[in-house]
Amino acid sequence: MKPEDLGWISLACLLLASTCRAGDPVPKPWPLQFHALLFENYTSTGKLSVVDLWYDSVNGRNYNIIQKQLGQKLWDLEWNNGTSFYFDLEHKTCKRVTFPVGILRxxxxxxxxxxxxxxxxxxxxxxxAKVDFITYYEDVATQRPVGWQFYTGRFNHVITFEEGAVLSDPYWQAPSYCFTEEAELQEESIESGLILTSKGQEPLKRWVKGLSS
Known part of the structure; x- marks a missing residue:
């Protein structure tokens, strides 16, 4: 086989691969507002939770109400300005967290x-799959999300998915004790289902940048 033939074969392979990628299915963007009930499994530890997720991109906010199996109920309120609140209504504890990227678009x-x-x-x-951040599963028949797994091993299985559902404004207010000195501002999230710890921020920023407009 002549060297020039190898060149043409390589070019043909590249064009074929490009064609295949162009024909791949495209994930459906999330609705601007939705409510989902999630079953969450930490594959690395075996810990289980039920998550009530309210996503509201219109108003730049996201809520995860996390009930740990036979344990604590955590309220995770995230805003697009980079501030998040993690509070426990029963024990009246709260942590403020900063995350510059904001909620997922x-x-x-x-x-x-x-x-x-x-x-x-x-x-x-x-x-x-997205930059070692998330593996995302979408139902072929309906294009509804079925589940997703974060790089940390947290696996969310979607139980219900209500497009257009909106949580009324009063529920989005963090309790007053979240604004005291004890609610110390930290640099990374702990429990969020939709934002990352600092370990995963850099690869995420590379492709989130520019999606906010």
Whole structure:
């Protein structure tokens, strides 16, 4: 085989690969507002939680109400200005957390790598992976999210998904004790289902930057 033939073969392979990528399924952007009930499994520790998720991109906010199995109930209130509150209403404790990137944008899976078709929780799903941050499963038939796994091992299984559902404004107010000196401002999140610890911020910033507009 001549060297120039190898060049043409390489070019043909590149064009074929490009064509295949262009024909890959595209993940459906999240609705601007939705409510989801999640079953959360920490695969590394076996800890289980039920998460009541309220996503409200219109108003730049996100709420995770996390009930740990036979344990604490944590209220995780996140704002697009980079401030988040983690509070326990029963014990009246609160931590303020700063996260410059803010909440995930509806199109946060833009440019995700298509993995292929897999089965999750009996659903046939298209699967995408994003910069070692998240693996995302979407039902082929309905394009509803079925689940996602973060790089930390936290796996969220979607139980219900209500597009357009909105939590009324009074519920978005953090309690007064979140604004005292004891509610110390920290540099990274602890429990959030939709924002990252500092370990994962840098790769996330590379592709979140520019999605906020």
């Amino acid at each position: 509806p199109n946060f899976l833009s440019d995700a790598h298509y993995v292929g078709v897999q089965t999750l929780d009996t659903f046939t799903c298209n699967v995408w």
